[in-house]
Amino acid sequence: MAISSLVFLAVVLGATGLFAYKASILFRLAKATKGPVWSGNRMDRLAERVETFFTNVLFQKAVLKKKKAGLMHVAIFWGFMIITIETMELFAYELFPGFSLSFIGESAYATLRLIQELFTLLVLSGVGYAFYRRLVLRPEGLGKSTDAIIILSLTSGLMLALLAMRSFHILAEPNDNNAVMFASMWISGIWQSLGVTPEVASTMAAGFRWFHHLLVLGFMVYIPSSKHLHVLTAAPNTFFRKLETPKGMRKVNLEAEDATSFGAGKISDLSWKDTLDLYACTECGRCQDACPAWNTQKPLSPKALVHDLKDSLYENKLALLSGKTDEVKPILGSKITDDVIWACTSCRACESACPVFIEQTDKIYEIRRNMVLMESRFPAELQTVFKNIENNFSPWAMSPDERDKWTEGLEVRTMAQIAASGEQVEYLFWVGCAGSFDDRSKKVSKALVSILKKSGIKFAILGKEEKCTGDPARRAGNEYLAQTLIQENVNVLNNYGVKKVVTACPHCFNALKNEWKDFGIELEVIHHTQLIAELIRSGKIKPTKAVDEKVTYHDSCYIGRWNNEYNAPRTILASVPQLKVNEIEQNKSNGMCCGAGGSRMWMEEHIGTRINVKRTEQLLEAKAGVVAANCPFCITMLTDGIKTKELTDKVRVMDVAEIVDQATV
Amino acid sequence: MNIFVCIKQVPATETKIKINGSGTGIDTTGVKWIMSPYDEFAVEEALRLKEKNAGSTVTVFSAGPSRIAETLRTALAMGCDNAVCVDTPEEIDSFQAAKCLAEAIRKEGKPDVIFTGKQAIDDDCAQVSQLLATFLELPYATVVLNAEYGSGQITVKRETEGGTIEIIALPTPCLIAAQKGLNEPRFASLPNIMKAKKKEIKTHPMASLGVTDADRKIKLVNMQLPPAKAAGKKLAGDAAAQSKDLVKLLREEAKVL
Amino acid sequence: MATVLIYAEHKEGKVKKVTHELISEANRAGAESVVFVAGQGLDAVNKELGEMGAKRVIAAQGDAVKFYSNEAYGKLFVDAVKSTNPSVILIPATAQGKDLAPRIAALLGVGLASDCTKIQIDGEKLKATRPIYAGKAVADVEFVGPKPYMATVRPNALSVGAASPGASAAVTALSLDTGALKSTVKDVVRGATAKLDVTEANIVVSGGRAMKNSENFAILEKLSEVLPNSAVGASRAAVDAGYRPHSYQVGQTGKVVSPTLYIACGISGAIQHLAGMRTSKIIVAINKDPEAPIFQVADYGIVGDLFEVVPLLTEEFKKALG
Missing domain, CATH: 3.40.50.1220 (TPP-binding domain)
Structure with missing residues (x-):
């Protein structure tokens, strides 16, 4: 073998060895994070996983949610894939001089070289736009990143090296087949006009070829230390993603005899999938841009959180790799503070925006669990809420005996009465705490009862036997209290043999639909907007009375992003005579949270500006007299927002059920 | 330091009150039982004092029927070291309760300080703290908002009408009855809740302490819900008319002015 | 004639209205209203008590009892009980009264009805009604122990009889035999408002x-x-x-x-x-x-x-x- 080939081989082996060493550390760190994976099995349904890989990795669907930056990335990504062929060809050439891919056929090879030339230019345009975006436009989500500058520089360096190499090669060894490389041809013309001789050109070509090799190998060694790691981890992270959007919180086994800790107090408590998420992050900032907490000056940025968790992983490298979990430092500290963790409203806008399917909220809520269960470390206001849920079975200081007081005069029957009479009902109407105790929400409960009666649907409520789903406790990290309530409720439901449930509260909806199956019950759960849409579609109720209003619709997070239901409420609104619907830009999966989720309804908002006010401002842009919603918390928050704006006489918030009740006889 | 706390198990604050058949108490079916909220301040203060004085222990006492074990375990979960229970019938009065606690305390040794809540939210008598202290011949202060611990002495701030504060120096041993605001009670962590489930509670039957029915001084009888109010009336007219109307009604109809 | 011993509360030389309510109630029941009062400089107070209808006043006056202390006032009140032998003892359900009354009940070994909203003195017997469960229910109190029967009464619960200007009560001085006191009042810091407390207002x-x-x-x-x-x-x-x-x-x-x-x-x-x-x-x-x-x-x-x-x-x- 020629000396240069041997040297090259040595360099390749050296670089590969270094890369492999770094990669193995990352792999072993992922193994050291032994926590349970949320939403279970990530290796099931292989066919669907392959499909998502094709759709989102190869066809970049999630990346293209943002058009301009998306196209920029597609150019760079596909360019990278195509040009890798040339890189491999050059490596082979270095080891076995004279090697080329021309054996595939003259025209095929020419096409290949043309495509590579095109993609080189495409990558350069992409990188050019990336530089422009990062250094001139400076969107907040990108932040400052030396890492990014290095990556973009290396990438452009690689492309320029290729153009240089090709253009000098063209000068050194003229060949008709070179004509396809039009840009390189043009550049070679410049060298020629500068008086570069074929001999010099040949040396330059070789030089740039080596330069390219070194940049590639250098880049490869750099990748594990940089956010460019995503080129290796984004694809597996997509493959192992949660396939459906709806999910419940992971059930913690509180009875585990050997459990020394619950939730995530240390980075080692997270799972391999969490770690893979951290490795996959490209720091694109889309999550931060979408985060309602960040946009109202809270210290929570999902991007920063992922970054800081990754730092925590690396800072504890020695302890993790040697298995000394006692020496792993806690997650909470000066970077990830209590305020960061408590600011989250669980709206999942971050997850919805992420092009590589990172699940930021899983980590936040696992950390909350640890804070509450192990350290009793939570905002003081929550203590009253926990007490109320424990003693009164609702977050409020109301007597559980008053739970069905709202039905006075309405002839609503309880499951106990139904069971005693031997009848059957089609649905259990799960009223929820808000619908039972909150004056405003009681009106929605009554509207739904009215609609159910108009449609002839047989239903019953649990009445005093209904207890809080525990959701406010669960999302505040108090898994112990939540599980107590869930189990008691499940026992009651199983006792009555309940199969179908309709509820007007998205939080109850999500809990019953996606979480209670872990507690021994299988339920068919439908949200009231879904039911009403179905009733309208099937003609069981007919909105005939005009509601002459302009309305804008606010998607609740727990029906929208959590459970992918954007259409049912809109179908309903479209069917109401004379109702004009004005959508705002930030709607459907781009809708902003009202601020009440993640148990924030029960906490004071001390930092920054108010989320509900900001959302109200967005909705007011629709210049509608009615804001329609489908959640008791959203209605509370938006009503409060309108009060703050002093527009109570001009704008009112209505539940979709109230609008339909008004529109039907 | 030997720190004692006395607590009482009461129905949850929001319980809907139903009177029992004999009119001597409430119907306890379905009632959720909790530690009387003022007692939580007492337990918390005891625990904080323990944390400031290495080697101290906190013993929690309660008198009542067998269901009170659950509340004693709540106190243990918060961090108390030992629990002592006096098993009594469902209905006893403040005098009997104080005597039970006094005798149980005498059996446990000499405390440096006893913490209680200023009143139990069921009978609202606010007597046991003072009765207990007097039986044990200890100086006491009730409705305590703040306590500062010195050597052999505790200086407390007591709340009285109009925001007036009395500052009193009590030599130890003494008894302090907590008012809301004395501190913020802690939330028991899950590991402590689990540990408390397994702890042993020392139990004395009431009679074994020499307390009997003969010690009873008070019986509550004829317990009733307050009479339902007649529906109120909304006054008509503009503000001027409403004001005139109201003054007239308050003088002539309600006769309160 | 049955004797009712009443604890008088006063502030800055003026007797609190609730004391008048208790005296009036005792008089309405045809009992002999004897009022215990402790403090410094009680002349104006004693005069006012007379005008409120007190038949007799037992006054413990002096520097030693300038500030309320449950130990001192408790001992002196028990002395007054011994000398007057009342069948009923009425104490205002004020901060002072609520702090003190149970101590007296313990020292005397008798029953106490707390925070009553209604009382009925019938000869030597006392019937009392009090709110429980934060006012969600009311109950009558039956005394099953020995006399005297004690009650703390909520301000504004009882009505005030007409004042008798010029009427005076016989005042007996009580010797300040408080015994050795363990606790000391270091200071009394007046609230920002010298106005009437919400709990005492009508x-x-x-x-x-x-x-x-x-x-x-x-x-x-x-x-x-x-x-x-x-x-x-x-x-x-x-x-x-x-x-x-x-x-x-x-x-x-x-x-x-x-x-x-x-x-x-x-x-x-x-x-x-x-x-x-x-x-x-x-x-x-x-x-x-x-x-x-x-x-x-x-x-x-x-x-x-x-x-x-x-x-x-x-x-x-x-x-x-x-």
């Missing part, structure tokens, strides 16, 4: 979040000024917002009051507030929102803007009450 005017700021409470103060024996209170929302300090707070986590008249201004009437004033004899509510829960417990409701109504009301009361 009429309470309360403001809620709708007051919008601290300055606006002045209109409630003005209303209170024209109403006799009244005080201003605040809901928790108003206190949390900083409009008034915590000592004004009426509610589940504040003070429980049962005045004759409670005027709620801009208070929605959440359950937590109701828990603090539901036992008021007459409740008036002024609120913009006709659906506010407070109207469900109000005897008289005005749906309107409190900023309009309250000043007009103040004028009307001024005219009517002179």
Whole structure:
């Protein structure tokens, strides 16, 4: 073998060895994070996983949610894939001089070289736009990143090296087949006009070829230390993603005899999938841009959180790799503070925006669990809420005996009465705490009862036997209290043999639909907007009375992003005579949270500006007299927002059920 | 330091009150039982004092029927070291309760300080703290908002009408009855809740302490819900008319002015 | 004639109205009202007690009893019990009274009915009615122990008899034999307001979040000024917002009051507030929102803007009450 080939081989082996060493550390760190994976099995349904890989990795669907930056990335990504062929060809050439891919056929090879030339230019345009975006436009989500500058520089360096190499090669060894490389041809013309001789050109070509090799190998060694790691981890992270959007919180086994800790107090408590998420992050900032907490000056940025968790992983490298979990430092500290963790409203806008399917909220809520269960470390206001849920079975200081007081005069029957009479009902109407105790929400409960009666649907409520789903406790990290309530409720439901449930509260909806199956019950759960849409579609109720209003619709997070239901409420609104619907830009999966989720309804908002006010401002842009919603918390928050704006006489918030009740006889 | 706390198990604050058949108490079916909220301040203060004085222990006492074990375990979960229970019938009065606690305390040794809540939210008598202290011949202060611990002495701030504060120096041993605001009670962590489930509670039957029915001084009888109010009336007219109307009604109809 | 021993509470040379209520009740029952009083410089107080209808006064006067102390006052009161042999003992359910009465009950070995809203003295017997479960229920107290029968009575629960100007009571001095005292009163720091406490007022005017700021409470103060024996209170929302300090707070986590008249201004009437004033004899509510829960417990409701109504009301009361 020629000396240069041997040297090259040595360099390749050296670089590969270094890369492999770094990669193995990352792999072993992922193994050291032994926590349970949320939403279970990530290796099931292989066919669907392959499909998502094709759709989102190869066809970049999630990346293209943002058009301009998306196209920029597609150019760079596909360019990278195509040009890798040339890189491999050059490596082979270095080891076995004279090697080329021309054996595939003259025209095929020419096409290949043309495509590579095109993609080189495409990558350069992409990188050019990336530089422009990062250094001139400076969107907040990108932040400052030396890492990014290095990556973009290396990438452009690689492309320029290729153009240089090709253009000098063209000068050194003229060949008709070179004509396809039009840009390189043009550049070679410049060298020629500068008086570069074929001999010099040949040396330059070789030089740039080596330069390219070194940049590639250098880049490869750099990748594990940089956010460019995503080129290796984004694809597996997509493959192992949660396939459906709806999910419940992971059930913690509180009875585990050997459990020394619950939730995530240390980075080692997270799972391999969490770690893979951290490795996959490209720091694109889309999550931060979408985060309602960040946009109202809270210290929570999902991007920063992922970054800081990754730092925590690396800072504890020695302890993790040697298995000394006692020496792993806690997650909470000066970077990830209590305020960061408590600011989250669980709206999942971050997850919805992420092009590589990172699940930021899983980590936040696992950390909350640890804070509450192990350290009793939570905002003081929550203590009253926990007490109320424990003693009164609702977050409020109301007597559980008053739970069905709202039905006075309405002839609503309880499951106990139904069971005693031997009848059957089609649905259990799960009223929820808000619908039972909150004056405003009681009106929605009554509207739904009215609609159910108009449609002839047989239903019953649990009445005093209904207890809080525990959701406010669960999302505040108090898994112990939540599980107590869930189990008691499940026992009651199983006792009555309940199969179908309709509820007007998205939080109850999500809990019953996606979480209670872990507690021994299988339920068919439908949200009231879904039911009403179905009733309208099937003609069981007919909105005939005009509601002459302009309305804008606010998607609740727990029906929208959590459970992918954007259409049912809109179908309903479209069917109401004379109702004009004005959508705002930030709607459907781009809708902003009202601020009440993640148990924030029960906490004071001390930092920054108010989320509900900001959302109200967005909705007011629709210049509608009615804001329609489908959640008791959203209605509370938006009503409060309108009060703050002093527009109570001009704008009112209505539940979709109230609008339909008004529109039907 | 030997720190004692006395607590009482009461129905949850929001319980809907139903009177029992004999009119001597409430119907306890379905009632959720909790530690009387003022007692939580007492337990918390005891625990904080323990944390400031290495080697101290906190013993929690309660008198009542067998269901009170659950509340004693709540106190243990918060961090108390030992629990002592006096098993009594469902209905006893403040005098009997104080005597039970006094005798149980005498059996446990000499405390440096006893913490209680200023009143139990069921009978609202606010007597046991003072009765207990007097039986044990200890100086006491009730409705305590703040306590500062010195050597052999505790200086407390007591709340009285109009925001007036009395500052009193009590030599130890003494008894302090907590008012809301004395501190913020802690939330028991899950590991402590689990540990408390397994702890042993020392139990004395009431009679074994020499307390009997003969010690009873008070019986509550004829317990009733307050009479339902007649529906109120909304006054008509503009503000001027409403004001005139109201003054007239308050003088002539309600006769309160 | 049965003897009723009454504990007199006084402040800055004036006897508290609740003492007059207790004396009046004892007299109405045809009992001999003997009043125990302790403090420094009691001449004016003793005179006022006479005018309130006390038959006899047992006065423990001196520097040693300048400040209330349950040890000192307890011992002296028990001495007075020994010398008067009463069948009934009435003590105001004030901060002092509630602190002291159980100590006396322990020293005497007798029963005590706390915080009564109704009492009936029948010869040597005492019947008492008291609220329990934060006023959600009431019960009668049956004394099954020995005499004397003790009760602490809520201010404003009993009616005041006519004062007899010029009447005087026989005053017996009690020797200040307090014994060795363990605790010491270091200081008494007066509250920012020397005004009547909400728990002692006959009429309470309360403001809620709708007051919008601290300055606006002045209109409630003005209303209170024209109403006799009244005080201003605040809901928790108003206190949390900083409009008034915590000592004004009426509610589940504040003070429980049962005045004759409670005027709620801009208070929605959440359950937590109701828990603090539901036992008021007459409740008036002024609120913009006709659906506010407070109207469900109000005897008289005005749906309107409190900023309009309250000043007009103040004028009307001024005219009517002179």
